[in-house]
Amino acid sequence: MGESKVEAVIWAREPKPARGPQPAYSLDQISDAAIRIADSDGLDALTMRRLAAEIGAGVMSLYRYVSGRTDIIDLMSDRVLREIELKPYEDWRSGLQWLAQTTREHIHRHPWLVHLPGNAAPFGPHGLALTEHVMGIMDGLGLNIDEMMTSVGLVSGYVSSSVQSEIATRERLRQVGMTMEDWMRVNAPYIRKLLDSGKYPMMERIIIDARWPHMDPEEAFDYGLQRVLSGIAATVEGSSG
Amino acid sequence: MGESKVEAVIWAREPKPARGPQPAYSLDQISDAAIRIADSDGLDALTMRRLAAEIGAGVMSLYRYVSGRTDIIDLMSDRVLREIELKPYEDWRSGLQWLAQTTREHIHRHPWLVHLPGNAAPFGPHGLALTEHVMGIMDGLGLNIDEMMTSVGLVSGYVSSSVQSEIATRERLRQVGMTMEDWMRVNAPYIRKLLDSGKYPMMERIIIDARWPHMDPEEAFDYGLQRVLSGIAATVEGSSG
DNA sequence: AGTAACTGGGTACGCCGTACGCAAGTAGTT
DNA sequence: AACTACTTGCGTACGGCGTACCCAGTTACT
Numbered sequence: 308m309g310e311s312k313v314e315a316v317i318w319a320r321e322p323k324p325a326r327g328p329q330p331a332y333s334l335d336q337i338s339d340a341a342i343r344i345a346d347s348d349g350l351d352a353l354t355m356r357r358l359a360a361e362i363g364a365g366v367m368s369l370y371r372y373v374s375g376r377t378d379i380i381d382l383m384s385d386r387v388l389r390e391i392e393l394k395p396y397e398d399w400r401s402g403l404q405w406l407a408q409t410t411r412e413h414i415h416r417h418p419w420l421v422h423l424p425g426n427a428a429p430f431g432p433h434g435l436a437l438t439e440h441v442m443g444i445m446d447g448l449g450l451n452i453d454e455m456m457t458s459v460g461l462v463s464g465y466v467s468s469s470v471q472s473e474i475a476t477r478e479r480l481r482q483v484g485m486t487m488e489d490w491m492r493v494n495a496p497y498i499r500k501l502l503d504s505g506k507y508p509m510m511e512r513i514i515i516d517a518r519w520p521h522m523d524p525e526e527a528f529d530y531g532l533q534r535v536l537s538g539i540a541a542t543v544e545g546s547s548g
Numbered sequence: 549m550g551e552s553k554v555e556a557v558i559w560a561r562e563p564k565p566a567r568g569p570q571p572a573y574s575l576d577q578i579s580d581a582a583i584r585i586a587d588s589d590g591l592d593a594l595t596m597r598r599l600a601a602e603i604g605a606g607v608m609s610l611y612r613y614v615s616g617r618t619d620i621i622d623l624m625s626d627r628v629l630r631e632i633e634l635k636p637y638e639d640w641r642s643g644l645q646w647l648a649q650t651t652r653e654h655i656h657r658h659p660w661l662v663h664l665p666g667n668a669a670p671f672g673p674h675g676l677a678l679t680e681h682v683m684g685i686m687d688g689l690g691l692n693i694d695e696m697m698t699s700v701g702l703v704s705g706y707v708s709s710s711v712q713s714e715i716a717t718r719e720r721l722r723q724v725g726m727t728m729e730d731w732m733r734v735n736a737p738y739i740r741k742l743l744d745s746g747k748y749p750m751m752e753r754i755i756i757d758a759r760w761p762h763m764d765p766e767e768a769f770d771y772g773l774q775r776v777l778s779g780i781a782a783t784v785e786g787s788s789g
Numbered sequence: 790a791g792t793a794a795c796t797g798g799g800t801a802c803g804c805c806g807t808a809c810g811c812a813a814g815t816a817g818t819t
Numbered sequence: 820a821a822c823t824a825c826t827t828g829c830g831t832a833c834g835g836c837g838t839a840c841c842c843a844g845t846t847a848c849t
Contacts, residue, residue, distance in 0.1 A: 313730045319738030327826020328814045355806060365829035367807080376806065377724075421665065424716035430738075435748055442750035452757045457772050460713070461706070468705030475665035483618075489554045497560030497671075507676055509683035516693045531698050538779030568795020569845045596837065606798035608838080617837065 316430050317378045318385075330371070332362060337372055338382040342417070345383065349481065350419040353379075380423065385431025387417050393440040399543060400536055402444035403462050407532050410466045418478065421471045426463075448543050458539045465535045469528055557671050558619045559626075573603060575613055579623040583658070586624065590722070591660040594620075621664065626672025628658050634681040640784060641777055643685035644703050648773050651707045659719065662712045667704075689784050699780045706776045710769055 340361040345353045355376060359366040373379050391409055396402030413420070420426045427434050445455040480490060502511050522530065581602040586594045596617060600607040614620050632650055637643030654661070661667045668675050686696040721731060743752050763771065 313726050313734050314724075315734045315738060319735055323826075325826080326816050326824070329827085331828070354804085356804090359829095367809095367830075368828050370807070371827070371829095424662065424712050424719070430735075435742065435751060438754075439748055439750045442754075446750070451762060452753050453762045453768065454771070456754065457768060457775070460710070461772055461775055464709030464713075465702070465705060467709050469701070471665050472701070472705075478665070483555075485554050493554050493556045494560055494671075497556060501676065507680055509680045509687070510676060512693050513679075513683075513697065521692060521694045527694065527698060530695070531702055534698070534702055534779035534783060535776065536779070537782045538775035538777070541778045542775060564795075566795080567793070567847055570796085572797070595835080597835085600798095608799075608840095609797050611838070612796070612798095 314374055316428075317373065317381055318431055332364060332368070332372065334372055334382060335386070336362060337369065338379065338386045341379050341383050342387060345419040346417060349478070350380075350422055351482070353419075381428040381431065384420065384423055384427040385433050387413070387420070388427065388431070388433035388437055390416070391433075391437060393436070396444055399444050399448060400540070402441075403458070403536060403539070404532070406441050406444065406459070407462050407466050410463065411470055411528065414466070414470045415474075418474050421467070421474055421478075426467055450543065454542060458542070461535055461539060462532075465531060469531060473524060555615055557669075558614065558622055559672055571612070573605060573609070573613065575623060576627070577603060578610065578613055579620065579627045582620050582624050583628060586660040587658055590719070591621075591663055592723070594660075622669040622672065625661065625664055625668040626674050628654070628661070629668065629672070629674035629678055631657070632674075632678060634677065637685055640685050640689060641781070643682075644699070644777060644780070645773070647682055647685065647700070648703050648707050651704065652711055652769065655707070655711045656715075659715050662708070662715055662719075667708055691784065695783060699783070702776055702780060703773075706772060710772055714765060 337358070341353055341358055344357060344361060355369055356366050358379070359369055369379075373382070391413060394405055396405055410426075414426065429435075429438065441459050442455060445458050448455075450458065476487075480487060498514070501507055502514070578599070582594055582599055585598060585602060596610055597607050599620070600610055610620075614623070632654060635646055637646060651667075655667065670676075670679065682700050683696060686699050691699065717728075721728060739755070742748055743755070
């Protein structure tokens with residue numbers, strides 16, 4: 308019976324019982340280089356060859372440090388979390404507001420995060436610390452652990468999906484090498500045909516409105532966030548009061 | 549100065565002024581085959597070669613119908629929406645609840661949707677129809693178009709991210725070819741080390757709790773959904789009342 | 790009958806992730 | 820000091836990917 312080889316999360320890998328030469332690189336160095344590439348040219352541009360070149364190593368040397376590309380992405384997603392400084396909070400509402408604002412800026416700083424489910428591998432050191440911090444926000448309010456997680460998840464989820472939609476179009480255009488003007492010019496006839504058909508009154512209002520938007524992105528983000536927080540408030544005040 | 553060729557959304561492509569032989573395949577046939585593959589083996593398994601084989605065509609024949617792989621994914625994401633039957637709603641709350649429930653089932657039926665920003669290309673025929681329908685839910689309540697979109701987006705976003713987290717782990721394990729038991733066995737020492745360090749009390753509660761979960765997935769989903777709806781209710785009743 | 794516009798699809802290119810193996814370097818043992 | 824065990828960096832090579840290019844065959848218009 309051949310056992311397939313299963314591998315643990317990268318942070319759980321055992322340190323080598325040093326015998327041979329000292330490693331020339333480090334995990335931090337590798338993930339920093341990877342982050343640099345993904346930040347400037349997107350996740351697709353992060354190839355093993357490019358990464359190796361960035362740090363001046365041979366391609367296969369990388370595999371002495373990680374077991375594959377997914378490991379690198381795990382490392383990156385945890386390492387960027389180091390930039391988030393865990394501020395103390397006055398109450399749950401301002402705590403969650405801080406979480407939302409911070410996470411939003413974080414993802415905008417590293418847009419490739421939108422491609423990772425949950426925006427991070429949750430078991431790295433910084434991820435763990437962050438989880439502790441944000442769960443603390445909802446602690447002591449009379450909620451059980453499920454409710455606490457759901458509340459935090461509600462906010463994280465809201466941030467993820469709203470930032471995702473802020474970024475999506477831009478990202479997509481870049482992949483195809485178009486500008487927004489290119490897209491508009493080339494699709495204008497189709498859009499016009501749709502609107503002129505009269506079958507899509509809502510779409511029409513959306514598009515017309517998009518030209519004189521009532522809300523800028525920040526405002527829209529905050530509007531939605533307040534809705535989410537209100538929804539949570541109902542539970543919290545119901546439990547503690 | 550050479551113009552780079554920019555291409556319109558696939559549904560906007562002009563029909564050919566028929567001269568040569570009749571096409572042997574159709575866009576619907578192609579996207580149905582693609583959906584079949586992605587449903588059973590995931591988006592990564594959906595390669596041009598595999599797709600061509602599935603419909604019994606040559607690989608390059610596909611490029612007579614679409615301009616590349618991304619087109620195919622656009623087609624798929626719109627075509628699956630055909631399965632969603634647009635039910636009339638009694639009031640906005642039950643309308644949004646229907647939207648959430650339906651979308652959740654939809655994504656579970658086609659898990660590869662979680663990899664698409666916004667879960668769909670918004671300009672296909674079914675996507676447009678769906679947009680009309682769900683925007684109608686929030687119409688006539690005294691909200692402006694921005695507020696309407698945000699409300700709907702809040703629900704869609706919630707569904708996306710909660711289903712995403714339901715699916716994420718499973719998906720990730722499959723990619724590496726592990727089972728949940730494999731993962732647990734291989735990472736148990738690491739997790740234990742973390743918990744024994746005493747530095748992660750929240751994580752500890754989460755993990756302990758995960759063994760006797762208070763809520764099953766449906767219940768957790770509905771709990772979160774009610775929070776979102778409550779948040780929206782504040783605005784709606786504030787505007788119309 | 791001739792030609793223009795289409796079709797399906799074979800071949801080939803450049804990219805990707807990574808398995809394997811080898812020479813060189815270092816620490817522990819004798 | 821010599822040997823051995825184990826590490827290191829990394830070149831080569833393989834299979835698979837998306838797709839550019841080309842060509843032969845088919846159809847409709849002139």
